[in-house]
Amino acid sequence: MDSGAIRRRLALGVAVLTASGLLAVAAPGTAQAAASACSGRKVRTLSFGTGSVHVHKRDGYVCAVTVPTRPGAKRPMSVTVQARGNRPVTDRGTYAQHAGPVTVHAGHRCVRVGGSVGAGSLRTGWILC
Secondary structure, rough: OOOOHHHHHHHHHHHHHHHHHHHHHHHHEEEEHHHHHOEEEEEEEEEOOEEEEEEEEOOOOEEEEEEEOOOOOOEEEEEEEEEOOOOOOEEEEEEEEOEEEEEEEEEOOOEEEEEOOOEEEOOOOOOOO
């Protein structure tokens, strides 16, 4: 084997290792990035079997995002927020990373929050009163 072939194989090996390292570094942050899609202070994390709903509050607005326990594969997800006296606001679809964010103006009113990932789901009573 000549030195040119060795260099090409070495370069290919370095490229593969670099690409896999970049993927390993980039992938874990996706759930955290989804949870930070809402601005404000995180006031609750509501967990259920297949995921969790992150609830944030800022200046009378309540925001929620549903994040699966294992992001990656597309599956049905939803997130719902309802301020007392108003209609619920929902984001429902087939997502890989998260459903939402959904934001409502609650002022000082209580809210109901719900979320689902696949077959698992969560619905609260009136919270943040």
